Every structure is written in structure tokens, then in C-alpha cells.
Amino acid sequence: MALLEVRDLSVRFVRKSEPTVSAVDGVSFDVHPGSTVGLVGESGCGKSVTSLAIMGLLPGRGTEVSGSVNLEGSELLRLSQREFDRRRGKDLGMVFQDPLTSLNPVVPIGLQVSEVIERHRGLSRRDASREAARLLDRVGIPDPDRRLKEYSHQLSGGMRQRALIAMALACEPRLLIADEPTTALDVTIQAQILTLLKELVAETGTALIMITHDLGVVAGMCDEVNVLYAGRIVERAQRHELFSRPRHPYTAGLMASVPRLDSPRGQRLAPIEGSVADNIPWEGGCAFSPRCGNALAVCGERAPELETIEQGRLLRCHNPIGAAELERAHD
Amino acid sequence: MTDSSRTITGSETSPVGTDPSDPAADSLLEIDDLRVHFPIKRGIVLDRTVGHVYAVDGVSLRVGRGETYGLVGESGCGKSTLGKAVLRLERPTGGSIRFDGTDMAGMSGEPLRRMRRRMQMVFQDTLSSLDPRQSVESLLVEGMRAHGLDKGGESTERELRELLSSVGLPSSALRKYPHEFSGGQRQRIGIARALAVRPDLVVADEPVSALDVSVQAQVLNLLEDLQEEFGLTYLVIAHDLAVVRHVARRIGVMYLGGLVEESDSDVLYEQPLHPYTRALLSAVPVPEPEVEDRRERILLSGDLPSPASPPTGCRFHTRCPWRQPTRCDSERPELRDVGGGHRVACHYAEEIRDGIITPNSGE
Structure with missing residues (x-):
């Protein structure tokens, strides 16, 4: 099925x-x-x-x-x-190509992730925030507690994409x-x-x-x-x-x-x-x-x-x- | 021709050909210890320089005549930034750039303008690098006119038609505007514009990365054909290793403002020595499931450090899986020849190659 x-x-x-x-x-x-x-x-x-x-x-x-x-x-x-x-x-979760335009520039990352959790899983704000930190840690963002308070422009491209993945996966x-x-x-x-x-x-x-x-x-x-x-x-x-x-x-x-990368050099491409x-x-x-x-x-x-x-x-x-x-x- | 160029350039530039005993005589472009630093300024009334972005920090390389680097x-x-500094679109902070034996550092005004005819650039973004209000004809003639190559009337007309046909566009394109073309066709116009002044060196900065894959191949093939036809020298700048490996005979790998490895492209692919090159090569996805299933990626931790405060010692040591407790964080490795023109900037290149040092064993 x-x-x-x-x-x-x-x-x-x-x-x-x-x-x-x-x-x-x-x-x-x-x-x-x-x-x-x-x-x-x-x-x-x-x-x-x-x-x-x-x-x-x-x-x-x-x-x-x-x-x-x-x-x-x-x-x-x-x-x-x-x-x-x-x-x-x-x-349904979605991860977009451009993480900078997909994140709200005037809302801290942590709030954006915990908002999803609060809304769909009915957790309290404090629990949601704790859960957000766990998620950021899971997607490989170092020092998640500090990152929660940061804004999207303070993160690198890879970190933004990780934050976006964390948001998309917040509700499994x-x-x-x-x-x-x-x-x-x-x-x-x-x-x-x-x-x-x-x-x-x-x-x-x-x-x-x-x-x-x-x-x-x-x-x-x-x-x-x-x-x-x-x-x-x-x-x-x-x-x-x-x-x-x-x-x-x-x-x-x-x-x-x-x-x-593994083709012999000088081999002509066939467009x-x-x-x-x-x-x-x-x-x-x-x-x-x-x-x-x-x-x-x-x-x-x-x-x-x-x-x-x-x-x-x-x-x-x-x-x-x-x-x-x-x-x-x-x- | 030699006579007129001598009278124009005067005594500070050497005539074409220089000294045949010079080992670098056949290199068109020689870059030595090039540095481009951008000041970071603070303050409203008084500009205070609070630091520098070390965009290019001590790069030396040579590009041979007719070669693709x-x-x-x-x-x-x-x-x-390096590509722009070569064309003097950025002013170098230090180091020297010699083009065809002439030091560009002290050049300005008319001699520089004349020199620039011989070096042209092809840009990544075809929509913003072509003036939307200029027809293709006017785009192409502009450079020719500026350098006195526009003889007017029939001969210019014929030259433009030949130029367009060599980049694979019909002569009906002359009266059209950039927006009337597809991305691939616009890149052909950008290439034609660069070639209109008959340059020796073409710096192509990400020439195909904005194009669809099927069109990328057309443009890459075109660049190869034109090199053969006009005897061009290319400096191709790209993030895509597969693209660079396809077009270039020699490859230089840059990390945080410095060259970390340079070699023949086959050697670089078969035996990368610098840990960064290894990680980079292992990260490129190959369109073959069998290869993808077997591959072991060397995952780098973290992101690129800020070029405003580069790490001490080897700039890659903060992310290097082969990092050693000594030297790496204190001593900046020089780019050294490890045989056959293969240059690498790593203290432990041989040990890593021979498997004496394995990833993470230093921790």
C-alpha cells in the first residue's frame, strides 16, 4: 500500500x-x-x-x-x-532550495523551529524549545542552545539548510x-x-x-x-x-x-x-x-x-x- | 607590429619573446605571491580599518601559453577575486602579476587599457553581464571600437558575422537583444564579446554553472573548439570539479585564499595528496549508482572559517581529518613540489599518501 x-x-x-x-x-x-x-x-x-x-x-x-x-x-x-x-x-514536510528566503529573517531560528512543534504537537513553549534544541543537535548544528537565539543571517548556508531540515522533520x-x-x-x-x-x-x-x-x-x-x-x-x-x-x-x-570526474580527460562531451x-x-x-x-x-x-x-x-x-x-x- | 608596440609601451616593458633562456618564457601569465586584502571599515565620520578580509593571500601560479588552467x-x-586581480579589476595588495613578460603591478592609464585588450573575461551570470538595452551588434562592436579594431562598414560587418558563426549563432542575432536568447545562447554572446577584441587570455569565471546540464556540454565543447581555432589561453574558475577536470590540463585547488594543491588534472584525480582535495573529490556525486554505493565520503566537519580571521598555521587544520598535534596549527605549510610538478601545501603529504597517517589518528 x-x-x-x-x-x-x-x-x-x-x-x-x-x-x-x-x-x-x-x-x-x-x-x-x-x-x-x-x-x-x-x-x-x-x-x-x-x-x-x-x-x-x-x-x-x-x-x-x-x-x-x-x-x-x-x-x-x-x-x-x-x-x-x-x-x-x-x-508533510518540505525542504526548499534556498534556505535564506525560506527562513524568516526577523524571527530567531529557535522560535521558527519550536513554533512548528508547539502548533502541531501541542507542547508547551518551554518543552517545544527544548525539543527544538534536541532537533538542531540531531541535524548536526553545534552548540544548539546558542543557535536557537540567532537569526538566519548569522548562520552559514549549510547551517540554514540544517535548520530547515530540522523544521521539516520536527513533527516526524x-x-x-x-x-x-x-x-x-x-x-x-x-x-x-x-x-x-x-x-x-x-x-x-x-x-x-x-x-x-x-x-x-x-x-x-x-x-x-x-x-x-x-x-x-x-x-x-x-x-x-x-x-x-x-x-x-x-x-x-x-x-x-x-x-x-572519473571519465578520461579530453573525451568530448555529447550534448x-x-x-x-x-x-x-x-x-x-x-x-x-x-x-x-x-x-x-x-x-x-x-x-x-x-x-x-x-x-x-x-x-x-x-x-x-x-x-x-x-x-x-x-x- | 613589433615596432609600433615598442614605441607605445616604451622602455619599461620588454618586447614580445623576452629571454629564451628564461624557464618561464613560455608562460603567458605568471602570478607570484599575489595578495588581495579587503579592508573592513567601521565608523560613521572617521573610517577606521578594523581588520582585513584575506581574500587572496599569497598565491603563486603559472599559466602556459595555449594551456587551460x-x-x-x-x-x-x-x-x-584572483581572476579579477589578473585583469586588474581588483587592485592587488601585494605580489606580482606578469602577463606575457610584462609586470602589470605598476601599470595604469593607457598602457593598462591597451594591455586589457589581450585579456578578457567571461562571466557566470549572462543576464546581468550583458547590457539589456544594447543589441548584440552594439555589444560586440563596443570593445572593438574602444581598441581601434573597428574598421567600419563591410569589414566590421563581415568580422561580426564570422565571430557569431564561430560561437554557433546565426548572423540574424546581431539585431536582437540579450533577453531574446536562452541562457546557453546568451553565454555564447558573452564568449563572442570576449573574443571580439582578439585576446590571448580568457578568464572564464563559472562559465557554465548557471546553465542546464544539457546546455553546459554545448558551451564546454564550444570553449574547446575556440581554443583550438584562436590559440587561446584559458583560466577557468569553477566550483564544479568535474567541469574543471574536463576542460583543464592543470588544476589548482584553493582553500581560504591560498593554493593548497596544484598538479596535472589526471594526477590530481588519481592521487590527490592534500586532505582538502581528497575531501572535495570524495564529495562530488558521480552519476553511477555502483560508484555511489561503494564510495566512502570524507565528511568535513563544520563550515569554512571566516577569511577575515583565518586559522593559524595551516588554514585547513580546523577541519582536517588528518590533523596532527604538531606543526599543523602553528606553521603555515608552503606549496612544495613533491615530484613531477605536483605541488601540495601540507606538512604531512607523503605520510598521508603512504598511509602512515590515517584520518583522526592524531586525536
Whole structure:
């Protein structure tokens, strides 16, 4: 039984003077307790909007959200704003990319963490404050009693992100969404934060949705990976499967275009041609087809469906990588 | 050409080529003991200097002609300040910068302006480094005009078209404005602008870190092609080790204002000697689950100390897992050659390499 079931989630931004933008287009996935699911893609692929829709954080005006987001049997998309406020922070926690804008600059860190505890766990202010100190200690902030009284500008980037994680985990939510949690951080700090997240997931059994553009982060963190392109899932697989045998040309293209630390020097990168500006709308075919090296005539005419190709593996492509080789093997 | 340059630069600069017996004759850029300190000021009426931020504190390095030198480090290590000091966009506090044999330290006014034609910069943020109200044509011509390279009419037109095609943009781009392009295309314009004055040295400060991964690769390949086509020398500054390793033959690692290790990029990757380099390399995620599952991260404790009050002795000793009870906190290690041009600033580099000292055994 899945903890979170996202079914056919679509988000459209409707503006009067401009054409409607379809940011997320029929996305479905499950998250099981204790597992880590990755949403991967480049800017504009809809990964962050997906997470904001699940958290109920999209602005009401000008946004059309359809589909279903089901957390342990209760439908989140139909909750009123007030009901959502009760669930958010308690059952669902979120860690954002930019910890400086996610923290209130004029409220001490300690108060921001203990506020969550007071509100959702009904502790007294004093107990909540003690609990906040314990949490800060748990996420690796040294000297938590002093840090409780400090403001966000007094903390370093890594410390701020830790404080934010402490807030998100204060009520032991069953689902944690981390949206590019380490993108703004230096690599050595990134390593600290990713290790911390892994430990916390293992310790508390919280399910984690990891949103990132960094394939390296995905390779180390996620059980199941969804690759998004132009608002739709184009490939889903277990991480070992995905990295050893990418089937979608976009997934393979991404992997070939990242410079790797362990690749021989001077090896030329194989970039994906063009940019997302070249996309065609899904109605007119595969959005990726203008940039795709594997594109056939059919790709520009009819959008491929997301199909199950093997156990636990989904693919949206007319002419996937390795199709020709597989056919030859069958003959 | 030699004649005219001599009359302009006068006697204080040596002509191109200098002394062939000089071992550094083929290096285009020589930095010696470079220091850039920023004063911290207090007070409303009277400015009192209460301290200094030691952004760059004693860095020496050489960049050979036609070479790509990669400078890596995390935020606050001084790598960008160093890049700016090379172009004299920051005034060095001390040390010397020699460009093509000419000491830049005493330069100012017209000679400096002329010198700057030969060194250009490519910035990270393409949106803020290109004037939104200038068309691409005007952006590109501006530098050429300032250095008297704009011959006007047909020839300039042709030159601009060639320039754009070499960075992979259509000539229709000339009449457009920066906002009409995607991030990757804007970076191409930024590169074209740098190349418009035919520089010898290009300092690229985080040239791809604002771009999507699929576009990053396009720009990195472009930089390689242009180097071959125009015989450029690059100083690439980046936080991403994988990017730097991909483009650079030699890599320098900076920590808190100083160079801690420098070597050939393959050697640096295969056998990092400085504890900081080791930690940095072990922290970079690799897009391969098998590698990620097996890897042992060297986790550094805590954050970067403030460059306004750097730790005594080795600047890394406060976070170093290999820290020893003696020397580390009292004596600042010099960058020394441990063989084959591999330079490292650590008292115990050999012991760490040979496994005599293991992490945390010093505590």
C-alpha cells in the first residue's frame, strides 16, 4: 500500500493576456513508506510545480490543478486551505532550495523551529524549545542552545539548510519533499546534507521525494527515479536499471552530457542539441523530438504514451535507445 | 607590429619573446605571491580599518601559453577575486602579476587599457553581464571600437558575422537583444564579446554553472573548439570539479585564499595528496549508482572559517581529518613540489599518501 498516490496530476497556469501554460501534464507516481523517489529534469520540466501541487502551495488564482493526490487515503487536492494548514508541517514536510528566503529573517531560528512543534504537537513553549534544541543537535548544528537565539543571517548556508531540515522533520512527517536541497551549497557541505538526509530517512522511516537536476545526487539517493521532460514523465526505473540501461534518448542524452570526474580527460562531451525553447507541444507529437537524435517521422505527429516495458519500468518513446538491438536479438 | 608596440609601451616593458633562456618564457601569465586584502571599515565620520578580509593571500601560479588552467574551490576561497586581480579589476595588495613578460603591478592609464585588450573575461551570470538595452551588434562592436579594431562598414560587418558563426549563432542575432536568447545562447554572446577584441587570455569565471546540464556540454565543447581555432589561453574558475577536470590540463585547488594543491588534472584525480582535495573529490556525486554505493565520503566537519580571521598555521587544520598535534596549527605549510610538478601545501603529504597517517589518528 502506497503512502502517497499521485494520479494524473496536471497543473496549468492560465493568464488572460497570454496563452495557457501546461507546467505539469498528467503525472502519476507512488511513494512507499521509507522509500526515496526522485523527480529529475532540467529547468521548466515541471518537477518543482509537482512538489508545490502536492504541498498545496500553488497560488489559487490563475492556477488550474486537476487529478488526484492521495496521502494515506485522504485526498489532498480537495482539502480546504485551513485543513491543509493542519496537515502541512505535520504529515508533510518540505525542504526548499534556498534556505535564506525560506527562513524568516526577523524571527530567531529557535522560535521558527519550536513554533512548528508547539502548533502541531501541542507542547508547551518551554518543552517545544527544548525539543527544538534536541532537533538542531540531531541535524548536526553545534552548540544548539546558542543557535536557537540567532537569526538566519548569522548562520552559514549549510547551517540554514540544517535548520530547515530540522523544521521539516520536527513533527516526524510521513512524507518529506526536498526540492533541490543542496543546489545552493558547496560540494563538501552538500555531502554533509545528503548524508544527513539519508540517515534521517533510515532512522524515521519517512518517505522522501527528492527533486533535483543533478544525476549524481540521484544515483546516490533514490530508489526509484522519474525523469521528467516538458511536464511529463518520460522514463521511470529503479536507479541501477536507469543508469546502467537508460532507454529514453533524453535520459541517455543527459547522462552523456555531464562531465564526469572519473571519465578520461579530453573525451568530448555529447550534448543534447538545442534547448527547451525548441520543444513542440505534446499535442503535436513528442515534445523532445526536435532535439532528439533518435527521432522518427512518427515522433513529430503523435505523442508517445507512457508504457510499461518491464516490471517497474515505464517509458514514453516511439524509438527508444536499444530498440533496434533488442529486435535483432529476438530474431 | 613589433615596432609600433615598442614605441607605445616604451622602455619599461620588454618586447614580445623576452629571454629564451628564461624557464618561464613560455608562460603567458605568471602570478607570484599575489595578495588581495579587503579592508573592513567601521565608523560613521572617521573610517577606521578594523581588520582585513584575506581574500587572496599569497598565491603563486603559472599559466602556459595555449594551456587551460583550472582553478577550483568552494565559495569564499578567493578564486573569483584572483581572476579579477589578473585583469586588474581588483587592485592587488601585494605580489606580482606578469602577463606575457610584462609586470602589470605598476601599470595604469593607457598602457593598462591597451594591455586589457589581450585579456578578457567571461562571466557566470549572462543576464546581468550583458547590457539589456544594447543589441548584440552594439555589444560586440563596443570593445572593438574602444581598441581601434573597428574598421567600419563591410569589414566590421563581415568580422561580426564570422565571430557569431564561430560561437554557433546565426548572423540574424546581431539585431536582437540579450533577453531574446536562452541562457546557453546568451553565454555564447558573452564568449563572442570576449573574443571580439582578439585576446590571448580568457578568464572564464563559472562559465557554465548557471546553465542546464544539457546546455553546459554545448558551451564546454564550444570553449574547446575556440581554443583550438584562436590559440587561446584559458583560466577557468569553477566550483564544479568535474567541469574543471574536463576542460583543464592543470588544476589548482584553493582553500581560504591560498593554493593548497596544484598538479596535472589526471594526477590530481588519481592521487590527490592534500586532505582538502581528497575531501572535495570524495564529495562530488558521480552519476553511477555502483560508484555511489561503494564510495566512502570524507565528511568535513563544520563550515569554512571566516577569511577575515583565518586559522593559524595551516588554514585547513580546523577541519582536517588528518590533523596532527604538531606543526599543523602553528606553521603555515608552503606549496612544495613533491615530484613531477605536483605541488601540495601540507606538512604531512607523503605520510598521508603512504598511509602512515590515517584520518583522526592524531586525536
